[in-house]
Structures are given as C-alpha cells and as structure tokens.
Amino acid sequence: MTTLLAGRSNDLLVVPGLGSTTWDLAAAGDDNRNFYLWGAMGGAAMIGLGLALAQPKRRVAVISGDGEMLMGLGALATIGIQRPGNLAVIVFDNGVYGETGMQPSHTQNGVDLLKVAGACGIGPCLDVRDEAALADLAQRLKGFTATLFARVLIDASKPPRVLPLRDGVALKQRFRAALGVKA
Amino acid sequence: MTAPADWPDRLFATLKRADIRQVGYVPDAGHARLIDRCRADPDIRDVVLTTEEEGVALAAGAWLGGERAALLMQSSGVGNCINMLSLARTCRFPLLMLITMRGEWEEFNPWQEPMGLIVEPVLKLCEAQVYRVQTPDEVEGAAERAVQFAFGDERIAAVVLSQQLIGKKVWTK
Numbered sequence: 512m513t514t515l516l517a518g519r520s521n522d523l524l525v526v527p528g529l530g531s532t533t534w535d536l537a538a539a540g541d542d543n544r545n546f547y548l549w550g551a552m553g554g555a556a557m558i559g560l561g562l563a564l565a566q567p568k569r570r571v572a573v574i575s576g577d578g579e580m581l582m583g584l585g586a587l588a589t590i591g592i593q594r595p596g597n598l599a600v601i602v603f604d605n606g607v608y609g610e611t612g613m614q615p616s617h618t619q620n621g622v623d624l625l626k627v628a629g630a631c632g633i634g635p636c637l638d639v640r641d642e643a644a645l646a647d648l649a650q651r652l653k654g655f656t657a658t659l660f661a662r663v664l665i666d667a668s669k670p671p672r673v674l675p676l677r678d679g680v681a682l683k684q685r686f687r688a689a690l691g692v693k694a
Numbered sequence: 695m696t697a698p699a700d701w702p703d704r705l706f707a708t709l710k711r712a713d714i715r716q717v718g719y720v721p722d723a724g725h726a727r728l729i730d731r732c733r734a735d736p737d738i739r740d741v742v743l744t745t746e747e748e749g750v751a752l753a754a755g756a757w758l759g760g761e762r763a764a765l766l767m768q769s770s771g772v773g774n775c776i777n778m779l780s781l782a783r784t785c786r787f788p789l790l791m792l793i794t795m796r797g798e799w800e801e802f803n804p805w806q807e808p809m810g811l812i813v814e815p816v817l818k819l820c821e822a823q824v825y826r827v828q829t830p831d832e833v834e835g836a837a838e839r840a841v842q843f844a845f846g847d848e849r850i851a852a853v854v855l856s857q858q859l860i861g862k863k864v865w866t867k
Binding site: 555 | 715716739741742743744745747748749750751752753754756757758759760761763771777778780781784785787848
C-alpha cells in the first residue's frame with residue numbers, strides 16, 4: 512500500500528474495503544481523502560463508482576481485498592458498463608479471509624478476479640506479481656485515463672493493525688470538506 | 695389534477711427539481727417509464743445494477759463526491775439492501791429510494807408475497823422514513839417530502855408506490 516501510494520497525487524481519492532485494506536491504508540498514512548470502510552462488505556467498488564461519476568476531474572482508487580470483492584462481484588459487471596476513465600479497482604489478493612481466521616477464499620481455489628474483470632469489459636487489467644509491476648501500477652495511478660483493474664498478489668500474512676477513525680459521519684464530513692463539495 | 699397514468703413523469707419532474715444526477719436501478723416493470731425518462735436525460739447518469747444493494751453504495755459514493763443520487767427498485771429489492779443500508783445509517787448518507795410494490799394487491803405470483811408483506815416494517819427497522827402512495831395525486835407530494843427528508847437531514851427516505859397505483863401485471867402464456 513505504501514509503495515502504491517508513494518507520491519500520491521492531490522487528486523487521488525481512495526476507498527479501501529472492509530478489513531486489511533482499510534488498516535493498510537491507514538498504516539500508509541491517514542488522509543482526509545481516504546474513506547475507510549469498517550462495514551458495507553461488498554460495497555467498496557460501487558462507492559468508488561458513484562464517487563468517480565460525481566468527480567470526473569479527480570481519480571478514484573478502490574483498493575480492496577479478494578473477500579470483499581467477491582461479496583460484490585456484480586459491481587464489476589456494473590462498472591464494466593459505465594467504465595468511467597477515472598476509476599481504478601485494485602484487489603489485494605491473498606487468497607484468504609484474514610479477519611475471520613485465514614480461511615481460504617475462492618481465489619485460492621481457481622476463481623480468477625482478473626479474468627472476471629476482463630470478461631466484464633474492464634480494461635486494462637493488470638496482473639501485479641512483483642515489485643516492478645507494483646511500481647508500474649503506482650505510476651499509472653497518477654495519470655490513468657481508462658477504467659483500470661489490477662490484481663495484486665500479496666502474502667497471506669497478518670501484520671500489526673493500524674486502526675483509523677471509525678466514526679462514519681466524521682469520515683464522510685472530512686472527505687467532503689477535503690473535496691470542497693457543498694453541504 | 696394529475697392524469698392517472700402520468701405519475702412516473704411526476705416522479706421524474708421531482709427528481710429533476712431535486713438535481714438528481716445519478717439514478718441506480720434494477721430493471722423493473724413498474725418503473726419502466728421512469729427508467730426510460732432517466733436514460734433519455736443527458737444530465738442524469740443511469741446506472742443499471744446487478745442487485746439493489748449496489749445502488750446503496752453508489753448513492754453513498756455520489757454524495758461523497760457532491761452529487762445526489764436516487765435508487766429505483768421493486769419491493770423484492772428492499773430485502774437485497776438490508777446490510778448495505780448500514781452504510782447509509784452509520785455515516786448518515788442521504789438515500790432516496792423509490793419502491794414499486796408487488797405482492798400486496800391482485801398479485802398473481804405468490805412468490806412475491808413474502809417480501810412484499812414485510813417491505814414497510816423492514817424499512818422502518820432500517821430507520822427509513824416511509825412515504826406510502828396509494829393514488830396518483832399523492833405521488834408528487836410524497837416524493838417532494840422524501841427528497842427534503844433525505845437530502846435535508848441526510849437520512850433514508852423511501853417512497854413506497856402501492857401495487858394498486860402501478861396496476862396489475864398482465865400474465866400471458
């Protein structure tokens with residue numbers, strides 16, 4: 512996450528998913544332009560879509576986990592029709608449900624989120640398997656112009672958690688204030 | 695006096711006055727005309743969903759970005775939304791739901807009845823303000839009040855359009 516967001520541009524808005532990607536985003540540095548999810552499992556990509564459509568001059572990165580993406584798989588079909596050029600959906604895929612005891616997810620048993628996204632008409636779809644590909648993705652986040660999907664294969668480890676603000680109203684208000692949208 | 699059949703146009707006019715810019719929907723016969731109007735409007739982004747809960751998240755994202763959204767669905771879709779409504783409730787996102795009823799009047803398909811029967815109590819348990827509409831004349835006023843409640847108070851407002859208003863679905867073999 513830290514590598515991905517190094518030198519983050521001012522116009523990049525980030526929506527992580529419930530679970531590790533929210534903790535990892537907080538660990539990479541708190542920011543008013545992060546909308547952390549402590550619930551709404553399966554909703555990250557669709558929040559990103561609504562935000563991307565509402566803010567065409569900014570870029571939106573949804574950065575979620577494989578379990579969270581699997582719960583809202585239909586969102587990839589919905590995004591595949593809309594295809595806003597300022598939306599990136601990035602899945603950190605460790606093949607397990609880290610919050611609930613490291614049970615295997617579908618991706619560990621053959622379900623390929625990269626192919627799902629591609630089959631939904633989203634492209635480019637990037638398979639990120641090493642540091643070089645991750646650096647390339649980080650660079651793309653600064654200037655992409657087509658709906659982007661990336662699967663980032665990560666280790667199934669459990670680093671210490673960094674827990675961000677969990678007051679949903681406060682998260683919403685500070686995010687909207689950071690964008691300067693009207694009340 | 696409102697012509698009986700033009701209530702979807704009245705709803706559309708309300709959405710326009712409220713400056714709704716995103717409309718999420720799962721295709722629905724009762725909302726067919728309203729969906730067509732939204733799709734034909736260049737200032738409204740119509741977002742066809744695979745399931746209604748996607749629309750709850752879509753509307754939250756829209757509000758984060760400074761736009762207003764509405765969510766159109768049939769009564770069965772309310773059940774699909776329940777957990778995702780936690781997003782709107784926890785963060786106080788405005789959510790305007792326009793719901794066409796099935797399973798409550800002249801219903802041919804008994805599979806519609808279980809969800810149809812519990813739409814209103816479920817919405818109320820989810821802290822939604824429910825505006826029930828029985829006749830065409832009530833549509834516009836209810837929708838206006840729902841808009842005020844949703845976007846003024848950042849709460850969930852649900853306009854429940856009765857099956858009697860919408861009319862009986864004609865089944866042909």
